[in-house]
Amino acid sequence: MEKAHADGFPLTTDSSEKQGVVCIFGTGDFGKSLGLKMLQCGYSIVFGSRNPQVSSLLPRVAEVLSYSEAASKSDIIILAMHREHYDSLTELVDCLKGKVLVDVSNNRKINQYPESNAEYLAQLVPGAHVVKAFNTISAWALQSGTLDASRQVFVCGNDSKAKHRVMDIARTLGLTPLDQGSLMAASEIENYPLQLFPMWRFPFYLSSVLCVFFFVYCAIREVIYPYVNGKTDATYRLAISIPNRVFPITALILLALVYLPGILAAILQLYRGTKYRRFPNWLDHWMLCRKQLGLVALGFAFLHVIYTLVIPIRYYVRWRLRNATITQALTNKDSPFITSYAWINDSYLALGILGFFLFLLLGITSLPSVSNMVNWREFRFVQSKLGYLTLVLCTAHTLVYGGKRFLSPLILRWSLPSAYILALIIPCAVLVLKLILIMPCIDKTLTRIRQGWERNSKYTQSALKGKSDI
Numbered sequence: 433m434e435k436a437h438a439d440g441f442p443l444t445t446d447s448s449e450k451q452g453v454v455c456i457f458g459t460g461d462f463g464k465s466l467g468l469k470m471l472q473c474g475y476s477i478v479f480g481s482r483n484p485q486v487s488s489l490l491p492r493v494a495e496v497l498s499y500s501e502a503a504s505k506s507d508i509i510i511l512a513m514h515r516e517h518y519d520s521l522t523e524l525v526d527c528l529k530g531k532v533l534v535d536v537s538n539n540r541k542i543n544q545y546p547e548s549n550a551e552y553l554a555q556l557v558p559g560a561h562v563v564k565a566f567n568t569i570s571a572w573a574l575q576s577g578t579l580d581a582s583r584q585v586f587v588c589g590n591d592s593k594a595k596h597r598v599m600d601i602a603r604t605l606g607l608t609p610l611d612q613g614s615l616m617a618a619s620e621i622e623n624y625p626l627q628l629f630p631m632w633r634f635p636f637y638l639s640s641v642l643c644v645f646f647f648v649y650c651a652i653r654e655v656i657y658p659y660v661n662g663k664t665d666a667t668y669r670l671a672i673s674i675p676n677r678v679f680p681i682t683a684l685i686l687l688a689l690v691y692l693p694g695i696l697a698a699i700l701q702l703y704r705g706t707k708y709r710r711f712p713n714w715l716d717h718w719m720l721c722r723k724q725l726g727l728v729a730l731g732f733a734f735l736h737v738i739y740t741l742v743i744p745i746r747y748y749v750r751w752r753l754r755n756a757t758i759t760q761a762l763t764n765k766d767s768p769f770i771t772s773y774a775w776i777n778d779s780y781l782a783l784g785i786l787g788f789f790l791f792l793l794l795g796i797t798s799l800p801s802v803s804n805m806v807n808w809r810e811f812r813f814v815q816s817k818l819g820y821l822t823l824v825l826c827t828a829h830t831l832v833y834g835g836k837r838f839l840s841p842l843i844l845r846w847s848l849p850s851a852y853i854l855a856l857i858i859p860c861a862v863l864v865l866k867l868i869l870i871m872p873c874i875d876k877t878l879t880r881i882r883q884g885w886e887r888n889s890k891y892t893q894s895a896l897k898g899k900s901d902i
């Protein structure tokens with residue numbers, strides 16, 4: 433059993449370079465995975481365990497001792513244990529004096545404890561140099577070698593020598609250490625792995641609410657209304673027809689909501705006459721989750737395109753075509769070709785296709801591998817300018833799709849207008865506001881504000897001049 437594990441992790445070529453002894457406290461998932469990875473990279477590992485005898489799952493080449501014995505073997509100790517068990521270290525305070533203690537721990541909730549785990553550790557073992565690191569790397573990723581997603585190791589600590597030693601270890605393991613400063617940064621680093629989802633939460637809830645609302649709205653207009661009025665069973669529309677309204681409408685509204693906060697921010701800056709005041713929290717948060725909002729919108733646009741592709745093979749569509757043809761043959765009448773209809777149809781499809789192409793481009797540039805290749809200006813150009821163009825094209829696609837029916841009272845059912853008319857309210861409002869903001873007189877003031885000019889500045893004229901020169 434033991435042999436199989438030792439054989440299962442052949443030492444890589446890195447191991448030719450001897451790296452010194454490192455002690456790992458705890459033989460759980462993380463301790464084991466990190467230990468194996470470090471062995472592969474040429475370190476000698478001494479594990480500290482409450483029960484050294486039964487730790488048979490560890491590689492044979494590693495020594496497993498009691499915590500106090502293991503601590504004496506190395507001056508750098510990685511604590512692969514949970515914060516809840518840190519109090520047991522108080523017995524070892526003497527033998528941990530002067531040592532580098534690496535805290536890798538994560539919590540289950542954001543701000544679970546009043547102080548960060550690393551700061552708590554530093555209080556428990558005052559004589560040691562505590563360094564926070566490795567908490568963003570998962571045991572699974574260390575074991576399977578799939579570190580692409582998160583190679584970054586955020587490191588912080590009050591002792592810079594200790595910190596640099598830990599950063600060297602991270603580099604040797606093929607990771608990218610990022611110095612985050614003193615131990616005060618630890619709570620932020622600890623919150624980091626727990627914070628991946630909040631940015632997705634708002635887009636997720638918002639899109640769910642939009643989907644449910646428009647689904648019910650369309651079901652009332654297109655399923656319940658025909659049933660009540662003519663006892664027609666149109667429930668089959670629930671599968672494709674209605675989703676193919678709900679998804680593009682959700683995509684369009686979400687896309688408009690990606691660009692709305694920028695406009696609100698601009699209006700706020702114009703109103704306040706300064707950029708040096710914080711935006712309200714809700715606006716800040718909204719601005720920060722625009723990427724996620726945009727990607728969710730792209731997902732819905734994708735669904736719309738796939739649903740649209742299957743339209744020609746739907747039974748209902750084929751039946752209608754066949755019926756129309758047969759009726760024409762029987763009545764010996766053909767319907768005239770109306771060029772304006774052909775134009776409207778082709779135009780809205782072309783606008784949709786171009787809009788979708790730019791939408792995809794936005795999605796592609798937001799991939800880290802692509803966004804790392806472009807500079808800040810290029811990224812802003814694509815995201816902001818092409819983003820607005822995408823919104824213009826998608827809005828135009830929907831407007832032209834509405835075509836002549838748009839304002840006809842015939843489309844009202846129980847006084848409810850078509851869903852796409854509701855869908856157009858926010859995008860049109862965003863585009864009109866943007867048009868107003870880019871009018872030269874307003875744009876000039878906004879640009880000055882963003883360069884640091886303040887309407888009610890307390891600085892003197894000369895200070896102001898100095899600023900604008902910069």
Ligand SMILES: Cc1cc2nc3c(=O)[nH]c(=O)nc-3n(C[C@H](O)[C@H](O)[C@H](O)COP(=O)(O)OP(=O)(O)OC[C@H]3O[C@@H](n4cnc5c(N)ncnc54)[C@H](O)[C@@H]3O)c2cc1C
Pocket residue numbers: 687690691692693694695697698699701707722723724725726727729730791794795797798799803812815816817819882
């Ligand atoms: C598919 C898709 C993918 C996306 N991916 C990303 C992504 O990867 N990353 C990303 O960030 N966004 C992403 N987005 C969101 C969006 O495209 C960008 O946030 C875009 O930059 C917003 O453009 P904007 O013109 O509204 O805002 P911005 O140009 O960012 O400006 C917004 C507002 O912020 C304020 N502001 C800007 N600069 C300053 C300054 N220097 N000082 C003070 N205030 C300032 C101004 O009030 C301005 O009006 C994505 C969107 C979609 C649809």
Ligand SMILES: NC(=O)C1=CN([C@@H]2O[C@H](COP(=O)(O)OP(=O)(O)OC[C@H]3O[C@@H](n4cnc5c(N)ncnc54)[C@H](OP(=O)(O)O)[C@@H]3O)[C@@H](O)[C@H]2O)C=CC1
Pocket residue numbers: 457458459460461462463480481482483511512513514515517520536537538539566567568569570571572
């Ligand atoms: N698993 C992961 O992917 C990641 C984990 N981490 C962090 O690494 C640390 C360890 O996680 P993980 O290995 O998953 O956890 P495990 O529960 O698998 O292991 C914890 C280890 O702590 C040791 N320990 C020391 N004192 C006690 C005690 N009183 N009661 C129970 N165990 C004790 C045990 O080792 P022994 O029996 O040898 O004494 C045990 O195996 C945690 O702080 C976690 O937040 C960080 C990033 C990723």
Ligand code: HEM
Pocket residue numbers: 673676677678680681683684687733736737740781784785786787788791826829830833851852855
């Ligand atoms: C390849 C790209 C696209 C094609 C081929 C396409 C095609 C279509 C078609 C055929 C319809 C009519 C559906 C019906 O009759 O039920 C439609 C409607 C619509 N499309 Fe697109 N589209 C594309 C991209 C987009 C994009 C990117 C958006 C916006 C995000 C969008 C938003 C809409 C909206 C809001 C409607 C009206 C939905 C309704 O109420 O019926 N489309 N599109």
Ligand SMILES: [Fe+3]
Pocket residue numbers: 433434436437488489
């Ligand atoms: Fe085994």
